Amino acid sequence: MNGNKVQDENEPGIENIHVRVGGWSMITNSEGKAQLKNANHGTYEYAINSLVDLKGWFPLSADSIPVYLDEDVNIPFVKGAKVYGSVFINMENIGPLEGKKPDISGIKISATNGHTFSTLTGSDGAFEFYLPFGEYVIALDENILNGRYYIMKNNYKVNLAGEVENMY
Numbered sequence: 001m002n003g004n005k006v007q008d009e010n011e012p013g014i015e016n017i018h019v020r021v022g023g024w025s026m027i028t029n030s031e032g033k034a035q036l037k038n039a040n041h042g043t044y045e046y047a048i049n050s051l052v053d054l055k056g057w058f059p060l061s062a063d064s065i066p067v068y069l070d071e072d073v074n075i076p077f078v079k080g081a082k083v084y085g086s087v088f089i090n091m092e093n094i095g096p097l098e099g100k101k102p103d104i105s106g107i108k109i110s111a112t113n114g115h116t117f118s119t120l121t122g123s124d125g126a127f128e129f130y131l132p133f134g135e136y137v138i139a140l141d142e143n144i145l146n147g148r149y150y151i152m153k154n155n156y157k158v159n160l161a162g163e164v165e166n167m168y
Contacts, residue, residue: 007074014077016051021065027051039067048075056080056165058130081160083111083167084128087121087140089149107144111136111158135159 007013013032018025022044026034043066048059060078067073087104104125111117111129113136119129138156145151158167 006076014050014054014057017059018049018051019046019075020048021046021067036067041068043067056082056130058132060132078132079162080130080132081164081167082128082130083136083138083158083160084126085109085138085168086127087125090152108141109138110141111138113137131160133160133162133164 013028013030015028015030015032017028017032017034019028019034021036022039024036024039026036028034043064046061046065048061050058054077056079057077058080060076065073087107087109089102089104103123105121105123107121107125107127109119109121109127109129111131113134117129117131119127121127136158138158139154140151142151142154160167
């Protein structure tokens with residue numbers, strides 16, 4: 001787990017990773033291996049989730065994976081930084097809402113640098129995700145606002161260098 005995107009000779013695998021490929025589900029063993037048997041050759045959607053806290057390590061993966069008979073597929077884990085923030089509505093600049101607070105949960109926030117990583121806001125507008133080190137543009141999809149609200153600032157540029165662990 002040195003972050004070079006290749007499993008080197010004496011580098012351990014990661015145990016307790018839940019891997020879903022198509023309709024199949026498996027968990028990695030103590031050597032970091034999971035086995036898929038009797039799958040037809042093809043390309044499948046897949047998802048990877050850790051069952052334990054990996055302290056900022058996470059899979060660097062696409063949204064689909066090619067499956068061939070009797071072939072090992074390695075999924076690299078990379079170190080990254082936790083990015084978190086919040087979406088809020090400035091209630092001073094809009095008319096009275098009769099004591100109603102607008103729902104700001106479930107708003108999609110994306111980080112893009114050639115790959116796109118996404119997360120959703122919670123009921124309080126807070127969001128967080130881990131990103132591999134690199135430069136990103138963090139954005140909220142303005143189309144969801146339907147012209148009712150305006151974003152004061154969008155498309156934040158951030159640089160997550162190797163020494164950064166968290167960024168707000």
